[in-house]
Amino acid sequence: MSKMKVLVRQLNGCNRCAWHLLALESFDSISLIGHSLLGNNDNNERVDAVILTGFATRKDREMLEGFRDRADLIALFGTCPYTGGIFGLANQRGASVLPVEDLIKVDMNIAGCPPGVGTLIETLTKGTSTLMSPLCSTCNREFQKQYLKEIIHTPSWDDSTTCFNNQGLPCSGVVSAECAQRCIDFNTPCRGCVPNVNDSGPGALGYFTSLAGQMDVDTKATEWTTDMLGDKPDEITKGIPDVVGTFFRYTLAHDFKRAGRLPTTGGLCSDIMTGRLIQEAPQIAATIYGSRGISVALTLIEAYENAIGVEPSEKTREIRSELRKIQATWTKLERKPDSKRFAEIVKALKTFAGNEVLSNVYFSGFKVPLKDVEYTFDAYSIREIDWKAASGYAEDENCKVSITVDDRGIIREWSCELR
Amino acid sequence: MIIAFACENCAQGSANTAGVLRMKYDHRIKIVRVPCAGRVGPRQIIEALNNGADSVAIIGCCFGACHYNDGNLITLRRVKAMKRMFEELGFDPDMVNMYTARAAEGDTIVGDFEDMSAKTDAMLSKEVSNE
Ligand code: SF4
Ligand code: SF4
Ligand code: SF4
Numbered sequence: 001m002s003k004m005k006v007l008v009r010q011l012n013g014c015n016r017c018a019w020h021l022l023a024l025e026s027f028d029s030i031s032l033i034g035h036s037l038l039g040n041n042d043n044n045e046r047v048d049a050v051i052l053t054g055f056a057t058r059k060d061r062e063m064l065e066g067f068r069d070r071a072d073l074i075a076l077f078g079t080c081p082y083t084g085g086i087f088g089l090a091n092q093r094g095a096s097v098l099p100v101e102d103l104i105k106v107d108m109n110i111a112g113c114p115p116g117v118g119t120l121i122e123t124l125t126k127g128t129s130t131l132m133s134p135l136c137s138t139c140n141r142e143f144q145k146q147y148l149k150e151i152i153h154t155p156s157w158d159d160s161t162t163c164f165n166n167q168g169l170p171c172s173g174v175v176s177a178e179c180a181q182r183c184i185d186f187n188t189p190c191r192g193c194v195p196n197v198n199d200s201g202p203g204a205l206g207y208f209t210s211l212a213g214q215m216d217v218d219t220k221a222t223e224w225t226t227d228m229l230g231d232k233p234d235e236i237t238k239g240i241p242d243v244v245g246t247f248f249r250y251t252l253a254h255d256f257k258r259a260g261r262l263p264t265t266g267g268l269c270s271d272i273m274t275g276r277l278i279q280e281a282p283q284i285a286a287t288i289y290g291s292r293g294i295s296v297a298l299t300l301i302e303a304y305e306n307a308i309g310v311e312p313s314e315k316t317r318e319i320r321s322e323l324r325k326i327q328a329t330w331t332k333l334e335r336k337p338d339s340k341r342f343a344e345i346v347k348a349l350k351t352f353a354g355n356e357v358l359s360n361v362y363f364s365g366f367k368v369p370l371k372d373v374e375y376t377f378d379a380y381s382i383r384e385i386d387w388k389a390a391s392g393y394a395e396d397e398n399c400k401v402s403i404t405v406d407d408r409g410i411i412r413e414w415s416c417e418l419r
Numbered sequence: 420m421i422i423a424f425a426c427e428n429c430a431q432g433s434a435n436t437a438g439v440l441r442m443k444y445d446h447r448i449k450i451v452r453v454p455c456a457g458r459v460g461p462r463q464i465i466e467a468l469n470n471g472a473d474s475v476a477i478i479g480c481c482f483g484a485c486h487y488n489d490g491n492l493i494t495l496r497r498v499k500a501m502k503r504m505f506e507e508l509g510f511d512p513d514m515v516n517m518y519t520a521r522a523a524e525g526d527t528i529v530g531d532f533e534d535m536s537a538k539t540d541a542m543l544s545k546e547v548s549n550e
Binding site for chain 1: 460461462464465466468469481482489492493495496497498499500501502503504507508509510512516517518519520521526527530531534
């Protein structure tokens, strides 16, 4: 059988997916014609498949049409090209992030942030997308049918059996398929990076707010004596201070077709970070800052810890410094990207952070026991955190982060200078 | 265009009564009949807006009078969260509203219609002045 000629092209934003696709070099059935991370050796020849990573905007239309013309098959790898992914959140402030499918015809989607290369190979070999099981069917937590008593922003840390939605913490597992990163295994609710239905954001929001069907909501009487919904703050508005970032984390550009009208903060990443809940910020930063994500997430955690006066334990610091070593290795590798060495980085991340988007890494400590470390969990587990309005600053060898959080836990100001 | 999802019980009943009385309402309002206000959620609201509606309203039975027990009360929370969502996107929270009506009284739904037209007009004129 002749080899499949494949071209890998990274569009915009995080390049973690592109790093994963370096592994295509080692598959016998594939001949890698070009790869964005390996320099531009593309001579515009016809190829069997173009695999796209990263997010697209309207400006990419012409380039994408060019790929369409020269390839038999266009496959999207990662949630970014599929729905706009997490970068779609920038549309809140007027960006024009778009699903690639809004610009050209696409043959295959492999969703995930990031997905596994195995799923791509399987899909390419079979020629069609594989049917995935719903995430909830693979989750250890159980749903009890009942209305919510309260809406919360962190899970109860010692409960590993109750569905997050039951606890009052939104989880988009109900609209997601099984995935490569499995945040849910690290006491972190799913934010829906592998949508299982066409309108997963509205679906998840509808589901959760139905569960909240008994929370206090403001109503008022009209002049003609019937009732209507009121506009005063109530348990719903207080309970869900970031509706967009919670339910539309990975699908805003796909689900809602109007550009948001908030003023931009001046940068893509700060447009995404501003408005998010502090409790959710480490994973968001770890994702959008791509190959610098480890550093930014840890520094942001330290900036807020400094601001509210939380002292992480010695073991927590030790594990964080292991993570910074992984960051340093990755940064060095950028000069000469290599798939085997990247696989080692991913493996190390899984050991010290749970997964690639650092789901286990948190303020004050770690959420669940790490595999393959000898110390007891008590030595590095989360301590009580008093979430409050605060401003803080921290830096490391890769970045300087300053952050302002308001009394609802929302990030009001964000700046991150990469060095 | 304003899409008004009207439940087939009180809201649609009230619209029928208004019709019999030949009461008038804003021609921009397009009624979509639904079995219950509880049938409407973010999916339908966003679909209407993605397809060009200026605003969306949901009209159900009065509180305590829902023919499916509490469909209207459940949708209240969904609509409230969506108002927040629109604010977070820099839009007017009046892009979606929720009302109730009484089948025997045509002026209840016509009153709802007047309120949604006024709110939509205010929203659209604010948008023009911002441009
Ligand atoms: S943000 Fe996620 S989906 Fe997008 S390129 Fe990075 S890892 Fe891939
Ligand atoms: S909604 Fe989330 S926590 Fe609940 S069962 Fe599904 S994946 Fe698990
Ligand atoms: S659990 Fe995490 S990795 Fe899996 S689908 Fe949800 S957000 Fe994505």
